[in-house]
Amino acid sequence: MAELGAHLTVASAGDDRPSIFEAVAQDGLMAAVKPALQHLVKVLAESNPGRYGSLWRWFDEVYVVLDLLLQQHCLARCSASFSENFYGLKRITLGDCRQQPLATAGLPKRQHWKSLLLLVLVPYLKGKLEKLVSSLRDEDEYSIHPPSSPWKRFYRAFLAAYPFVNMTWEGWFLIQQLCYILGKAQHHSPLLRLAGVRLVRLTAEDIQALEKRSAAAPSSQALSIKSRVQSAARKALGGAAFSLSTGLSVSIFFLQFLDWWYSSENQETIKSLTALPTPPPPVHLDHAAASALLPEPKTVCPLCRKTRVNATALSTSGFVFCYRCIYSHVKAHQSCPVTGYATELQHLVKLYSPES
Known part of the structure; x- marks a missing residue:
């Protein structure tokens, strides 16, 4: 049985194709980097909402710009994406079968720009679509719109069709990988x-x-002023992309440490290390500001100043509001109205009193 599957991990002497494990591993590399960076930005936003709150709200757009810069640098320098170059792979056109060009030669312009768009744009749009589906499911669960409204019927139909579309998309990738394992496909x-x-x-x-190429230093003595400016701009962008790629290479090993740290066998150790006393209220809220923001009766909503209806708490700050008041505020501002902490819709917690 092992002899039959040996070709999956070890390529033959004349085969330059990577194994399926190398190909799948490089696909998952960038998918593991984004959640780590997103968690870091979230921690910064929660610690200082005024400074890093906008970075958290626009994280997807900031990340796609950095990803575009990084992938452009790697494709131009070594004819591969960042993760492909990390695993010692390169891209060649379908016609280059016998005599392959060097990695430093780069891809033809058509294949270069198509590769760049598919590397950056497809994950960005897929992530946005998943967030849209998640938000629509929250609205459908809490029944924000009347059941008979056209918008309600539209996004219910969309939510019903999305699992089948996603299954088709994932099945397309699975079939392609099976064909690649069996030698029926080149991709x-x-x-x-x-x-x-x-x-x-x-x-x-x-x-x-x-x-x-890395050791060579291009001479700039014979360049014109315009060429020097263009060369300096290219060097600056290349330096930024090189710094980003180097930082990601180092952070990959740090991600392995995080996986070990947050594993199940270390949960008791983590609980003992994080068993700290309850933190004090936000420092930026003095007594005057607190009295202005919070009403005197504890049963009054801080937003509408009326008796709370359908009491809902924010897990990020602990304050209690009317559900409709806090839902509208969090959806519009992504923050707690009292403390300013970065907040999302999943942080809303419904409170049930003994009378209900």
Whole structure:
């Protein structure tokens, strides 16, 4: 049985294709980096909402710009994405079967821009669609719109169709990977086929060319002023992308440590280390500000100044409001109206009194 599956991990001498495990591993590399950065930004936003709150609200857009810069740098420098270069792979066009160009030669413009758009734009749109589906499910659960409204019927139909669309999308990738394992396809991902490229391993000549390119220092003495400005701009962007790629390479090992730290066998240790006393109220809320924001009776909503209806608490701050008041505020501002802490709709907690 092991002999039959040996070809999945070890390629033959004349085969330059990566194994399915290498291909899948490089796909999951960037997917693991984004949640780690998102958690870091969330912690910063919760600690200082005034300074980092906008960074948390626009995290997807900031990340896609950084991802675009990083992938552009890697594609132009080594004909591969960041994760593909990390695993020693490169992209070549479908016609380059016998004589492969060096990794430093870059891809043709058509394949380069198609690869860049598919690497950056598709994950961004997929993430936005998942967030839209999550928000629509929350609205459908809490019945914000009347049941007979056209918008209610529309997004209920959309929510009913989304699982089938997502299943078709994931099934397309699964079938492509199965064909790649069986040797019936040159791509393990449909996105590579749409870009018109395939993955191969870096050769010794590719590694030598990349090392020479990194060591070479282009002379700028004979350049004109315009060329010097363009060269300086390219160097600045390249330096920023190189710093980002180097930082991500180092952070990958740190992610492994986080996986170990938050594993189940370390939960008791984490609880003992984090068993700290209850933190005090927000520092920026003095007594005058607190008296202005919070009503005297504890049963009054701080937003509408009326007796609370359908009491709902925020898990980020602990204050209690009317459900409709706090839902509208969090959806519009993504923050607690009293403390300013970064807050999302899933942080709303329904309170049930003994009388109800």
